[in-house]
Amino acid sequence: MSTETAFDLDAPWQIHPQVSVRPERFGALLYHFGTRRLSFLKSPALLNVVRELDTASSARAACTTAGIAAAELPSYQGALATLARSQMIRARSES
Amino acid sequence: MTLPLVEQFQYGLDAPICLTWELTYACNLSCVHCLSSSGRRDPRELSTAECKAVIDELERMQVFYVNIGGGEPTVRPDFWELVDYATAHHVGVKFSTNGVKITPSVAQRLAQSDYVDVQISLDGATADVNDAVRGTGSYATALRAMENLAAAGFKGFKISVVVTRHNAGQLDDFKAIADRYGAQLRLTRLRPSGRGADVWDELHPTAAQQRQLYDWLVAHGENVLTGDSFFHLAAYGESLPGLNLCGAGRVVCLIDPVGDVYACPFAIHDNFLAGNVRSLGGFTTVWRESELFADLRHPQTSGACTSCSAFDSCRGGCMAAKFFTGLPLDGPDPECVKGHGAQALSTVDGGVTPRPSGDHSHRRVALSIGRRPPDRACDESPLAGLAR
Numbered sequence: 001m002s003t004e005t006a007f008d009l010d011a012p013w014q015i016h017p018q019v020s021v022r023p024e025r026f027g028a029l030l031y032h033f034g035t036r037r038l039s040f041l042k043s044p045a046l047l048n049v050v051r052e053l054d055t056a057s058s059a060r061a062a063c064t065t066a067g068i069a070a071a072e073l074p075s076y077q078g079a080l081a082t083l084a085r086s087q088m089i090r091a092r093s094e095s
Numbered sequence: 096m097t098l099p100l101v102e103q104f105q106y107g108l109d110a111p112i113c114l115t116w117e118l119t120y121a122c123n124l125s126c127v128h129c130l131s132s133s134g135r136r137d138p139r140e141l142s143t144a145e146c147k148a149v150i151d152e153l154e155r156m157q158v159f160y161v162n163i164g165g166g167e168p169t170v171r172p173d174f175w176e177l178v179d180y181a182t183a184h185h186v187g188v189k190f191s192t193n194g195v196k197i198t199p200s201v202a203q204r205l206a207q208s209d210y211v212d213v214q215i216s217l218d219g220a221t222a223d224v225n226d227a228v229r230g231t232g233s234y235a236t237a238l239r240a241m242e243n244l245a246a247a248g249f250k251g252f253k254i255s256v257v258v259t260r261h262n263a264g265q266l267d268d269f270k271a272i273a274d275r276y277g278a279q280l281r282l283t284r285l286r287p288s289g290r291g292a293d294v295w296d297e298l299h300p301t302a303a304q305q306r307q308l309y310d311w312l313v314a315h316g317e318n319v320l321t322g323d324s325f326f327h328l329a330a331y332g333e334s335l336p337g338l339n340l341c342g343a344g345r346v347v348c349l350i351d352p353v354g355d356v357y358a359c360p361f362a363i364h365d366n367f368l369a370g371n372v373r374s375l376g377g378f379t380t381v382w383r384e385s386e387l388f389a390d391l392r393h394p395q396t397s398g399a400c401t402s403c404s405a406f407d408s409c410r411g412g413c414m415a416a417k418f419f420t421g422l423p424l425d426g427p428d429p430e431c432v433k434g435h436g437a438q439a440l441s442t443v444d445g446g447v448t449p450r451p452s453g454d455h456s457h458r459r460v461a462l463s464i465g466r467r468p469p470d471r472a473c474d475e476s477p478l479a480g481l482a483r
Binding site for chain 1: 109
């Protein structure tokens with residue numbers, strides 16, 4: 001139903017400032033205070049990627065720092081696209 | 096990834112995802128289906144300081160938000176103080192109200208906070224249907240509150256409807272009301288809890304209405320919220336949005352006005368009482384160490400349901416609905432879409448269904464005005480003739 005919007009791995013991203021992250025055994029719970037929506041990170045590895053976003057030069061760099069193998073990148077790109085659609089993460093403007 | 100999320104949640108979390116906190120049993124209304132049998136304040140209710148200590152714990156546990164209810168929570172004199180305290184401590188608040196205190200100025204204030212959400216209860220799209228359940232004038236009160244919120248620019252507040260036999264045909268009308276005020280519609284299930292036990296037989300939707308409700312919810316997808324209330328309907332086929340599991344004691348719980356912690360808001364009964372926030376270790380210890388919650392986090396036995404083709408979808412339905420209708424917990428939900436619940440209910444002896452642990456309903460004092468004339472014309476004493 002939803003059209004897949006391409007997620008730009010080479011752009012800088014950040015956790016939305018209104019989002020709170022709670023680590024859990026399975027990964028993490030995310031809550032967006034603006035949209036009042038809950039999301040789940042379904043693995044600790046994805047949590048690591050998301051945590052790296054704020055400081056990494058790009059989403060691709062965040063994946064590398066978090067130890068994601070090149071072969072796994074497409075599935076992480078998909079997960080990040082989902083998070084971007086629900087505004088859990090957003091493009092970071094370089095200043 | 097190991098287990099699907101639903102499997103993970105069945106084993107519980109270190110802290111609830113969200114919890115319901117009923118701040119007071121006091122209420123200006125006497126809704127016939129009140130889950131908590133509210134009406135009168137309980138003298139043992141948590142003090143302002145005790146409430147703040149609970150909020151401190153929730154902040155430490157990283158509970159994102161609490162669903163505050165009652166009773167009517169806004170009648171607590173310290174209500175706004177507690178809301179401000181919670182949001183200042185990174186605990187978001189969504190509170191349920193009948194709208195009685197949502198004046199234009201309160202609405203202005205609420206519209207300014209990202210961390211407060213409001214849920215107005217409405218159980219009929221017309222005054223006659225609503226007021227029959229919630230009391231005379233309650234429809235007007237709720238709509239005035241909605242007007243005030245909309246006028247203040249509060250976008251996306253919730254309108255919360257308990258689906259009954261009398262309003263199940265009004266779903267489009269409820270949606271129209273929500274759209275008119277820029278609000279979001281939330282439909283929840285009628286539970287046989289609290290005073291709801293007394294009216295469930297006559298108010299719960301018919302099987303045909305359940306089917307229509309399911310189709311309507313599927314058609315509206317994520318635009319209509321359900322609080323995961325109708326997961327028993329997943330047995331019709333496609334799951335509705337949400338976790339689709341019983342979160343009692345695993346991802347949700349209830350703190351009642353006196354600090355008692357129950358497995359879920361629909362299960363105010365000693366059998367589901369896990370502890371009290373006033374005890375040593377507070378809420379955190381109750382959540383993490385109570386025996387009841389440990390039990391609920393083990394795989395549950397589901398009896399005959401296990402062999403049903405729909406079991407993976409509905410998981411046997413709602414624990415509270417079974418309990419308060421007198422059905423065994425390891426059997427079908429009373430509103431099982433396969434009809435197993437109706438069959439099981441026909442064998443329940445109505446005299447033995449469990450009663451809620453507390454009742455704070457307004458006392459119905461039988462006022463009878465003596466119509467007997469004085470015994471003699473000159474009897475002036477008010478006690479005349481009553482001496483016997």
